[in-house]
Amino acid sequence: MKHEERLQERLAAYAKRGMQRSLRHRPELISFSSNDYLGLARNRELLLQLGQEKYEQMGxxxxxxxxxxxxxxxxxxxxxxxxxxxxxxxxxxxxxxxxxxxxxxxxxxxxxxxxxxxxxxxxxxxxxxxxxxxxxxxxxxxxxxxxxxxxxxxxxxxxxxxxxxxxxxxxxxxxxxxxxxxxxxxxxxxxxxxxxxxxxxxxxxxxxxxxxxxxxxxxxxxxxxxxxxxxxxxxxxxxxxxxxxxxxxxxxxxxxxSLPQIGHLRLVYRYLEREGARLRAELQQRLAHYLALREKLALSTILTANQGPIQAIFWPGNREVLALSEHLEGQGFDLRPIRYPTVPRGQERLRICLRADMDLGDISALLEALGAYVGR
Ligand SMILES: Cc1ncc(COP(=O)(O)O)c(C=O)c1O
Missing domain, CATH: 3.40.640.10 (Type I PLP-dependent aspartate aminotransferase-like (Major domain))
Structure with missing residues (x-):
């Protein structure tokens, strides 16, 4: 039992400081937390091509x-x-x-x-x-x-x-x-x-x-x-x-x-040669939309303006950033809190990941929800 107790103690101490982590799968939420910046993980053409490949070996x-x-x-x-x-x-x-x-x-x-x-x-x-x-x-x-x-x-x-x-x-x-x-x-x-x-x-x-x-x-x-x-x-x-x-x-x-993994990577890199420029242009379009709304809604003090897919809402404090993430979740958005010790204390934030396959309307809805939270 001693061993179980040690684990429970450490978990409880983590939870008390607002640092507890958990595994979640919330496909019903609009995701702003995926690193799939070009939308290739769900790309239909690639999934179809992969299904047609014949492999004589798995592992x-x-x-x-x-x-x-x-x-x-x-x-x-x-x-x-x-x-x-x-x-x-x-x-x-x-x-x-x-x-x-x-x-x-x-x-x-x-x-x-x-x-x-x-x-x-x-x-x-x-x-x-x-x-x-x-x-x-x-x-x-x-x-x-x-x-x-x-x-x-x-x-x-x-x-x-x-x-x-x-x-x-x-x-x-x-x-x-x-x-x-x-x-x-x-x-x-x-x-x-x-x-x-x-x-x-x-x-x-x-x-x-x-x-x-x-x-x-x-x-x-x-x-x-x-x-x-x-x-x-x-x-x-x-x-x-x-x-x-x-x-x-x-x-x-x-x-x-594994061999299918090698095969998948060969397909994706060929696909990038053909279609990468178009996907990057689509990502740029999402970025331009985000940057324009950030100005329009006067959110520039809390939102970053990076020239790339990764943006952030700076919201200091482990508990505070968790509360903001839970509030946004209630509005249908998935943004994960990045807390101390992953980032230095006082620099806690929600990461906003933009993707080429994202709806412009979803970006607008997120920034409007944020504006309402900040202004209340
Ligand atoms: C800068 C950086 N390097 C390395 C990694 C690890 O990459 P992988 O997810 O392939 O293990 C990550 C992923 O979180 C990262 O952000």
């Missing part, structure tokens, strides 16, 4: 280093390297595991990694596995980063940033970061989880949009967001790929992706 049957490797994986990696203008590509089962594998394998004793203060939890967990040391710099603050780089110890230096921040929806100053990295001999690692398929000439991401592909040591793209699927890829040199095959523990000690 990979092992790690890629054992029985789990398959030529279809190499074909997908070649397709991804070409699409993202990279020398090589290496698949990971999720973006979380990609960060874990990359950072824990690179950061050796004596090395230092500098990461943006808003880094995703997967980076924090990766650092627990890594042997080197790591320091946060203030969000998007190049001066703070440079001050720390100037004091860096002797070993190798790395800088880790997200190109589009998952919680704030703003962008990293990638060009200036690349300059700084080069000046201080640091390797730049860029997590493009939320920019994948949404930015860049063909949807390749923000690094490609800015023409920086050759100046980034490693890029992580995830497939669970705008690609509407599951999994991740790390892009970099062939030496990096070979190194990760030898040292990235999540790749070595975990079963590889």
């Amino acid at each position: 990979a049957t092992g790690s890629r280093l054992l029985s789990g490797h398959h030529p279809a994986m190499l074909e997908l990696e070649q397709q991804l390297a070409q699409f993202h203008e990279a020398e090589t590509a290496l698949l990971f089962n999720t973006g979380y595991l990609g960060n874990l594998g990359l950072v824990s394998a690179l950061l050796q004793r004596g090395d230092t990694l500098y990461y943006d203060a808003l880094a995703h939890a997967s980076l924090h967990d990766a650092l627990k596995l890594a042997k080197g040391q790591a320091f946060a710099f203030a969000h998007n603050d190049l001066q703070d980063l440079e001050r720390q780089l100037a004091l860096a110890p002797k070993g190798l230096r790395y800088i880790w940033v997200e190109s589009l921040y998952s919680m704030d929806g703003d962008r990293a100053p990638l060009g200036a970061l690349a300059d700084l990295a080069e000046r201080y001999g640091a390797a730049l690692l860029v997590d493009e989880a939320h920019a994948t398929a949404c930015f860049g000439p063909n949807g390749g991401g923000l690094v490609q949009e800015l023409g920086l592909s050759q100046r980034i040591f490693a890029r992580l793209h995830t497939f669970g967001k705008a690609v509407g699927s599951h999994g991740a890829v790390i892009l970099g040199s062939s030496t990096l790929r070979q190194y990760l095959i030898n040292f990235a523990r999540p790749l070595i000690y975990s079963t590889a992706m």
Whole structure:
């Protein structure tokens, strides 16, 4: 019983502080919380195509280093390297595991990694596995980063940033970061989880949009967001790929992706080549509608105006943000509260995710409901 009691105590303490989490499936609500920015997870054409594919195998049957490797994986990696203008590509089962594998394998004793203060939890967990040391710099603050780089110890230096921040929806100053990295001999690692398929000439991401592909040591793209699927890829040199095959523990000690999953990703990337520009234009239209209404309803003090799919309503306090989320749920909207400790105290917010397949009327209805809540 002692063990059960421990769990109950910790859960009760979490609940008391308004931090309890739960699993919910509420398809009857209008969703503003999905990362499916281009609507590809439910795309009929892709689902139909997937149903027509014939697979002789489901599970990979092992790690890629054992029985789990398959030529279809190499074909997908070649397709991804070409699409993202990279020398090589290496698949990971999720973006979380990609960060874990990359950072824990690179950061050796004596090395230092500098990461943006808003880094995703997967980076924090990766650092627990890594042997080197790591320091946060203030969000998007190049001066703070440079001050720390100037004091860096002797070993190798790395800088880790997200190109589009998952919680704030703003962008990293990638060009200036690349300059700084080069000046201080640091390797730049860029997590493009939320920019994948949404930015860049063909949807390749923000690094490609800015023409920086050759100046980034490693890029992580995830497939669970705008690609509407599951999994991740790390892009970099062939030496990096070979190194990760030898040292990235999540790749070595975990079963590889299933074959239908590989097939799905091949289909989605081909679809993105054909239809990505149209979907991105549709997303832009939703964004323009949101930005115009934000002005019209005088909501600019609480709503962000990011140039991308991720917006937020800043509503400080775990209890307060939960109450706002519950109020909006009563009005038929699904917006998840992002609370401390996921974000720093005082920066609690509801994330608003815009999608290419969203009704403009739903965006209007949400902002009107918010306006009424704020004004009451
Ligand atoms: C910036 C960032 N990196 C990595 C991940 C993890 O990706 P995945 O969902 O594929 O594990 C996420 C997802 O929440 C993320 O926001």
